[in-house]
Amino acid sequence: MNTTIVATDGLTKVYGQRRAVDAVSMTVRAGEVYGFLGPNGAGKTTTMRMLLGQVRPTAGTATVLGAPPGTPAALARVGALVEGPGFYPYLSGRENLRVLAAYQGLDARTADAALARVDLAGRGRDRFRTYSLGMKQRLGVAAALLGEPDLIVLDEPTNGLDPAGMAEMRDLLVDIAAGGQTVLLSSHLLAEVQQICDRVGVVAHGRLLAESTVADLRGGASLRLRAFPLEAAAAVAARVLGPDAVELVDGDRGDRTLRLTAGAEAVPDLTRALVAAGLDIHEISPVERSLEEVFLEMTASAAPALEVSR
Numbered sequence: 001m002n003t004t005i006v007a008t009d010g011l012t013k014v015y016g017q018r019r020a021v022d023a024v025s026m027t028v029r030a031g032e033v034y035g036f037l038g039p040n041g042a043g044k045t046t047t048m049r050m051l052l053g054q055v056r057p058t059a060g061t062a063t064v065l066g067a068p069p070g071t072p073a074a075l076a077r078v079g080a081l082v083e084g085p086g087f088y089p090y091l092s093g094r095e096n097l098r099v100l101a102a103y104q105g106l107d108a109r110t111a112d113a114a115l116a117r118v119d120l121a122g123r124g125r126d127r128f129r130t131y132s133l134g135m136k137q138r139l140g141v142a143a144a145l146l147g148e149p150d151l152i153v154l155d156e157p158t159n160g161l162d163p164a165g166m167a168e169m170r171d172l173l174v175d176i177a178a179g180g181q182t183v184l185l186s187s188h189l190l191a192e193v194q195q196i197c198d199r200v201g202v203v204a205h206g207r208l209l210a211e212s213t214v215a216d217l218r219g220g221a222s223l224r225l226r227a228f229p230l231e232a233a234a235a236v237a238a239r240v241l242g243p244d245a246v247e248l249v250d251g252d253r254g255d256r257t258l259r260l261t262a263g264a265e266a267v268p269d270l271t272r273a274l275v276a277a278g279l280d281i282h283e284i285s286p287v288e289r290s291l292e293e294v295f296l297e298m299t300a301s302a303a304p305a306l307e308v309s310r
C-alpha cells in the first residue's frame with residue numbers, strides 16, 4: 001500500500017510573471033484516492049498536465065510510476081481525464097470509446113468493459129449528445145479506464161454534477177480504488193471529495209499547503225462542553241481528561257464554553273464526573289471541523305504567489 005506512484009520534488013511552472021505551480025512536492029501512494037484540492041486557479045490542472053507530460057516544468061522533478069512524466073513507459077500505465085475529453089456528439093458512448101481504444105491500439109472489447117465499469121452499458125448505444133452531464137463525466141472516466149491503467153488522473157470529475165451525480169461519481173471512484181487502481185483527482189469542492197479521499201494535498205496560489213489524511217487535516221477529535229458553573233466543570237474535566245485537554249473558548253451564542261481534546265469515547269466518564277460534582281450539564285457534543293473550514297484557515301494565512309524576480 002505504500003508504494004509510491006507519483007512523486008514530485010519542487011515542481012514549478014512559471015507563466016510569464018505568474019507562478020502557476022510553486023515548488024510542489026507531493027506523493028501519491030498505490031491504491032489510494034488522492035485529492036488535489038484547491039480553489040480555481042490554484043494550479044491543479046497545470047500540475048496534472050506536468051504529471052502527464054503535457055506541460056514542461058520550469059523547475060523541479062516528477063516521477064510517475066517510476067518514470068519521467070510523458071515517457072512511453074509512464075503514459076502506458078496512466079489514464080487521464082483532464083479538462084474534458086473530446087467526444088463526438090453524434091457517436092454513441094460505446095463508439096466514442098471504441099475510437100479511443102483503437103487510437104491507443106487496444107481491443108474494442110476494452111471499450112465495453114470500461115462502459116460496464118462506469119455503469120453505462122445500458123446506454124452505450126445512445127448518442128453522446130443525449131447523455132446527461134453525469135453520464136458524460138462517467139464516460140470520461142471510462143475513457144481514462146481504457147486499458148486498465150495503474151494510475152487514473154481526473155481533473156475535477158465532479159464539476160457541474162448535481163448531488164446524485166456527485167454521489168454516483170464518488171461511488172465509482174471508490175470502486176476503482178478498491179479494485180487496486182490509484183486515483184489522483186482534483187477538485188475545488190472540498191466537502192464533496194473529503195468523503196472519499198484517503199489523502200489530500202491542499203493547494204492555493206500554486207503552493208502545496210498541506211498533504212495528509214483528511215482526518216489529520218481536520219485535527220484530532222474534540223468535544224464542546226457547556227455546563228454550569230463553567231469553572232467547576234473545567235476543573236472536573238481537567239481531572240478526568242488531564243489539564244492540557246481543557247480550553248476555555250467563546251461559544252457561538254455569545255457564551256463561554258469548554259473545548260475538550262477528547263473523542264466521543266470520553267463522554268460517559270465525563271458525564272458521570274460532572275453529575276457527581278452536582279453540575280448542570282447543558283451540552284456535550286463532538287465538534288468536527290470540515291475540511292472547508294481547515295482550508296479557509298490555511299489559505300487565509302497563505303500569502304499570494306510571489307512575483308518572479310527579474
Ligand SMILES: Nc1ncnc2c1ncn2[C@@H]1O[C@H](COP(=O)(O)OP(=O)(O)OP(=O)(O)O)[C@@H](O)[C@H]1O
Pocket residue numbers: 015018019020021038039040041042043044045046047188
Ligand atoms: N497556458 C497558460 N498560460 C498562462 N497562464 C496559465 C496557463 N495555464 C494556466 N495558467 C495560469 O496558471 C494558474 C493556475 O491555473 P490552473 O488551471 O492550473 O489552476 P486550477 O487549480 O486547475 O484552476 P481551475 O480549476 O480554474 O482550472 C492560473 O492563474 C492560470 O491563469
